[in-house]
Amino acid sequence: MDQADLPPAEPAVVPECPPPEVVEGLLRSATLAPSMHNTQPWQFRVLRDSQTIELSADPSRMLRHADPDGRAVHIACGAALLNLRLAIAVAGRQPVVRLLPDAGQPLLLAEVRLAGRYRPGEMESELQAAIAARHTNRQPFSNRRVPPGVLAELAEAAVLEGAVLHFPGHDETARLLHLASEAERDQFADPAYRAELSHWVGGSRDRDGVPDSALGPRDPMGETPTRDFTPAQHEALGYAWFEESPRGAGAAARPADCHRPGPGNHPAHPAAGNHRCLDGQRSGLRH
Ligand SMILES: Cc1cc2nc3c(=O)[nH]c(=O)nc-3n(C[C@H](O)[C@H](O)[C@H](O)COP(=O)(O)O)c2cc1C
Numbered sequence: 001m002d003q004a005d006l007p008p009a010e011p012a013v014v015p016e017c018p019p020p021e022v023v024e025g026l027l028r029s030a031t032l033a034p035s036m037h038n039t040q041p042w043q044f045r046v047l048r049d050s051q052t053i054e055l056s057a058d059p060s061r062m063l064r065h066a067d068p069d070g071r072a073v074h075i076a077c078g079a080a081l082l083n084l085r086l087a088i089a090v091a092g093r094q095p096v097v098r099l100l101p102d103a104g105q106p107l108l109l110a111e112v113r114l115a116g117r118y119r120p121g122e123m124e125s126e127l128q129a130a131i132a133a134r135h136t137n138r139q140p141f142s143n144r145r146v147p148p149g150v151l152a153e154l155a156e157a158a159v160l161e162g163a164v165l166h167f168p169g170h171d172e173t174a175r176l177l178h179l180a181s182e183a184e185r186d187q188f189a190d191p192a193y194r195a196e197l198s199h200w201v202g203g204s205r206d207r208d209g210v211p212d213s214a215l216g217p218r219d220p221m222g223e224t225p226t227r228d229f230t231p232a233q234h235e236a237l238g239y240a241w242f243e244e245s246p247r248g249a250g251a252a253a254r255p256a257d258c259h260r261p262g263p264g265n266h267p268a269h270p271a272a273g274n275h276r277c278l279d280g281q282r283s284g285l286r287h
Helices: 020-030 071-090 122-130 148-160 170-188 191-200 231-237 276-281
Strands: 042-047 052-057 093-099 108-117 163-166 250-253
Touching: 020 042, 020 052, 020 071, 042 071, 052 071, 071 093, 071 108, 071 122, 148 163, 170 191
Parallel strands: none
Antiparallel strands: 042 052, 052 108, 093 108, 163 250
16 A cells, blocks of 8 residues: 555544534534535434544435435535534544445444544635535626636546536537426426425525525526426516526546545545635636
8 A cells, every 4th residue: 555545644642522512513514515405404413422423314304306316415415524524624623534334324424533633724724614605696697707727626626525527518518408407397397396395495494495585586588497496486586697608517426436435534625615716706607
């Protein structure tokens, strides 16, 4: 084994478990992660003796009709795990992650142990600061091109997490937008999907689900597909011109990385999930 492949050495003395209010703060950071329909489909269990936090999928918050295979649940829990790692690192402890630690408990997706003292890097601090600032944007972006340097940073951030980021070109983007429109239309034709949607979306909410105040306008030409959250309210939400050449990005896991120890031990990168710079520039990078 190459020296570079070895995990970083942990100091012999592990500090005590942080007080409950600090652990609560770590969990609060985790729960600021995005999730489909803002279902927040996660559960955490704190094992103070072993200084470990378990992250499980919450079956009562899964979307049986919109997400029958639990793919969105995994994406949301992965985002919560990233936030948790960053919060632990910035609190001065090394987060050591095990993915799917127990084959007998399929809902248990990860455990994070608070290991030795840790000095967070600048990148981790920047990313952690972005956790509370990040939000989903459903308004049109400007037509300004996303600078190539930003795209390169995002691609690099994906690699650090064992993934690859693909930026489709013009034709492929048009094809993907078309597929998204068709998928939205098919899904919307299912009454069970619509009933589930109305359970999670609309009204004024501050705990979970998507409130009216977070919804966005529609494209009058229908060329930029947006999820139809509240079909009865099109007039109220209004219409707006969306960017002419939207910039999409698709992330995929690298098969060769599936057997690596997991994302817990990679240094975080400020571009990963840091939507601040994109929001600030209002350039068109859609997910
Ligand atoms: C897997 C996944 C799928 C999502 N799909 C959509 C979508 O189709 N349309 C949309 O407007 N938002 C989508 N979102 C964003 C969520 O609605 C959003 O994260 C949630 O309402 C919480 O709001 P926040 O991101 O502002 O914290 C998705 C988020 C995730 C994680």
